[in-house]
Amino acid sequence: MFDLAPEHPYPDGHRPDEAPAPHPLLAPVLGLLGVWQGRGEGEYPTIDGDFTYAQEVTFSHDGRPFLRYEARAWLLDADDAPLRPSARESGWWRLQADGRVEALITQPTGIAEIAVGRAAEGAVDLSTHEVALAPTAKQVDATRRRYTLAEDGTLTFLHDLAAVGQPLQHHLAARLQRKP
Numbered sequence: 001m002f003d004l005a006p007e008h009p010y011p012d013g014h015r016p017d018e019a020p021a022p023h024p025l026l027a028p029v030l031g032l033l034g035v036w037q038g039r040g041e042g043e044y045p046t047i048d049g050d051f052t053y054a055q056e057v058t059f060s061h062d063g064r065p066f067l068r069y070e071a072r073a074w075l076l077d078a079d080d081a082p083l084r085p086s087a088r089e090s091g092w093w094r095l096q097a098d099g100r101v102e103a104l105i106t107q108p109t110g111i112a113e114i115a116v117g118r119a120a121e122g123a124v125d126l127s128t129h130e131v132a133l134a135p136t137a138k139q140v141d142a143t144r145r146r147y148t149l150a151e152d153g154t155l156t157f158l159h160d161l162a163a164v165g166q167p168l169q170h171h172l173a174a175r176l177q178r179k180p
């Protein structure tokens, strides 16, 4: 019989300098490893008014050439107090030898995205390759996600969305700080 392991034998790493050693193909995204938290603003022409939100984003790895990605957002009220849970998603970013990234991202709203793009020096730009929708999901045609790591350690996130009959346009912008 299999003996239950008290701890996972291959825990994910959240820092470039801790075990497991990151795979060399992760070099362009090493600066993203860890848990990030911050605040953002969002809008869309079909939504009543702007909104502010908080988000926690986690990038980790197990020594192979892909990142595990998870993002959870919650809406904020006018005093920045949590209002209600909002978008969440998780997936895998597969790093290729020439800096290309293939990202597979799924959301509980019935949307599964494959996005492709490039990673270089802490900047990642991902655009839709394909979107698959569950039968009851809202129509999403395309997205673009840009992550930029600034000198001061801030991670900027920009998200464009083509959905529910609207052309690709701004949906979200956030500034995240790495959690200690």
Ligand code: HEM
Residues within 6 Å of the ligand: 042, 044, 046, 047, 051, 053, 055, 073, 074, 075, 086, 087, 111, 138, 139, 140, 143, 159, 161, 163, 164, 171, 172
């Ligand atoms: C930080 C992440 C996100 C936040 C905080 C957020 C927030 C919101 C909010 C507040 C709405 C209005 C409806 C509601 O109150 O729930 C909305 C609508 C929507 N969002 Fe997002 N969103 C996020 C990410 C995404 C992503 C990644 C996608 C698609 C890939 C997406 C696609 C949509 C769509 C399709 C709608 C519906 C528009 C409509 O029916 O008029 N959102 N979002």
